Amino acid sequence: MNLLLYRGAEQLADGRLELPAGDRRLRHILEILKARAGDRLRVGRLNGPRGWAVLEEDPELERPCRLRVTEDEPDPPPSAPGRVLLLALPRPPALRRILQLAPQLDLERVVLTGSARVEKSYFHSPLLSAGEWREQLILGLEQAQVTRLPEVRVVLRLHELLSGDLEALLPAGGRRLLPHPGPWPGVAELTPAPTAWCLAVGPEGGWVESEVAALVQHGFEPLSLGPRILKVENALQRLVAQLDLLQALQPGDRA
Amino acid sequence: MNLLLYRGAEQLADGRLELPAGDRRLRHILEILKARAGDRLRVGRLNGPRGWAVLEEDPELERPCRLRVTEDEPDPPPSAPGRVLLLALPRPPALRRILQLAPQLDLERVVLTGSARVEKSYFHSPLLSAGEWREQLILGLEQAQVTRLPEVRVVLRLHELLSGDLEALLPAGGRRLLPHPGPWPGVAELTPAPTAWCLAVGPEGGWVESEVAALVQHGFEPLSLGPRILKVENALQRLVAQLDLLQALQPGDRA
Incomplete structure (x- = not known):
């Protein structure tokens, strides 16, 4: 946890933060950071500014713990919007890893959908049905030290997505x-370097041919990642890293 | 397992492959692939060619299993040599992930070393002391469908490495x-795009200042990865992906 994240609703009227007894963050403060009264911690308000917090007293796991917060550092400037992942729902352990990656990859939105190669049962995992997806995103925010929560949408069938909300969920004019x-x-x-994009990442084994055809019909351009077979989360990281570099190089600097 | 890997020593005199009873690969053939006599599997000889194998009989876990091998496809052409990772030894779970990544990242060699922020006990984990590192590399080869085993070296102290074998372990003339x-x-x-390189990736929390100074003195150039705090394996993937793209763009196409 490189950043202790809190929600605005967890702040008292005077701006202080109160972590409830038994809270995961409180346990981290106690057991990993071994922090005491007066110690300063890096904090951030979910979808808000970052700052510092000072422990008002020695923390104990069984008691609520209050911190004096100074929100002195704005969140890093928002990246150009329009970084969307359209992802065939992976099995839950892989989805957990990808959700934790989402803030590190600065994704604006993750749209989860079905595929012929996606087990329907994955849609009923507690990760989606019990809202555990949000906890995984928050772990990713804590790691990356950012506060902006990516959006997650679930559309059960790819063809339903393509014939329905696609335009609303994808960046306008994005590649x-x-x-x-x-x-x-x-x-x-890819020239010019796209500033907004949507990546349609298939399941292990890939989209089936009819899905590829439907995606192509909706403006998706097939792209090679090279000869090695990568796990979904590794392919995703590779692609985003390369798109970021392409943009950093600027179209004018190339060819 | 996208590729069943075998060692040359596992081939019988007539070239057939015999998997011993209880073997991990045999279990995979039975339980995941559910393959039967006559089925063809993608195989590869460690540090050798790839090909296909046909099951000679229905496999059983308690009996050795023979496959008729055809090594018809050469290994993908070797990448330009000189992709070396110099890595502060991470905690064992992270090291496992990085070793599995090494073949996907087409690393030629991984040199593991100490740092002020590396727990000495990590050097005694079974991963290093009992040779489990090799199994992790093989899992990575199976995933990436390649056969060339990256080399792993361990040098307990960074200063010992810098004042000793450094030149022999790093690509000559590499960045x-x-x-x-x-x-x-x-x-x-980075211009021109480096074709050979060594990346000195520190522990979680980074190299300490004296280590940075020593690395710089030995020709390492500090490089920014951007504002977000990445886990070691994610930073590594990002950097290698970007170096690959830089090379694909060719110096002539830029600036």
């Missing part, structure tokens, strides 16, 4: 990319 | 890069 094995251009061939 | 928080140039500023 639609479909990493897929085959003799497609690689990221190096 | 030495030190990802480190601070106002350093980013990957986009």
Whole structure:
């Protein structure tokens, strides 16, 4: 936990933060940070500014713990909006890892959907049905030291998404990319460098051909990631890292 | 397991492959692939060619299992040599993940070393002392469908490495890069694109200042990875992905 995150609703009227008894963050303060009264911690308000908090007394796990908060540092400037992941719902352990990655990859939105290769039962995992997805995003925010919670949407069927909310969920004018094995251009061939994009990342084993065709019909361009077979979360990290670099290089600097 | 890997020593005189009773790969064939006599599997010889194997009989876990191997596909052409990771030994779960990543990142060699922020006890984990590191690399090869085993070296102390074997372990003429928080140039500023490199990746919390100074003195250039705090394996993936893209863009295409 590189950043202690709190919700605005957890602040008292005078701005102090009160962590409830038994809270996960309180346990972290006690057992990992071994912090005491007067110690300063890096904190951030969910979807708000970052700052520092000072422990008002020695923390104990069985008692609520109060911290004096100074929100002195604004959140890093928002990245250009329009970084959307359209993801065939992976099995729960992989989804957990990807949700934790989302803030590190500065994703604005994750749209989870079905595929012929996605087990329907994954949609009933507690990760989605009991809201555990939000905890995983928060773990990712704490790691990356950012406060902006990516949005998560679930659309059970791909064709339902494509014929329905697609335009509302994707960045307007953004480039639609479909990493897929085959003799497609690689990221190096994307000119100009896209500033807004949506990546349609398939399940392990890939989208089936009819899904690829439907995505292509909706403006997604197949893209090669190279000869090695990557796990979904690794393919995603590779692609986002390369798109970031392409943008940093600026179209004008190349060719 | 996208590729069943075997060692040359596991081949019988007539070239057939015999998996011993109870073998992990045999269990995978039975329980995950549910393969039967006559089924074809993607295989590869460790540090050798890839090919196909046909099951000679219905497999059973308690009996050795024979496969007829056809090594018809050469290994993908070797990448330009000179992709070396110099890594402050992470805690065992993170090391496991990084070793599995090494073949996906096409690393030629991983040099593990100490740091003020590395617990000495990590060097005694079964991962290193009982050779489990090799199993993790093999899991990574199976995932990436490649056969070339990256080399792993362990040098207990950084200063011992710097004053000793450094030149022998690093690619001759390769660029030495030190990802480190601070106002350093980013990957986009690296010109010309390095074809051979060594990345000195520190522990969680980073190299301490004296270690940074020693690395810089030995030719390592500090490099910024951006404002977000990344886990070691994610920072590594991001950096390698960006170096690969920089190379694909070719110096001539930029600036």
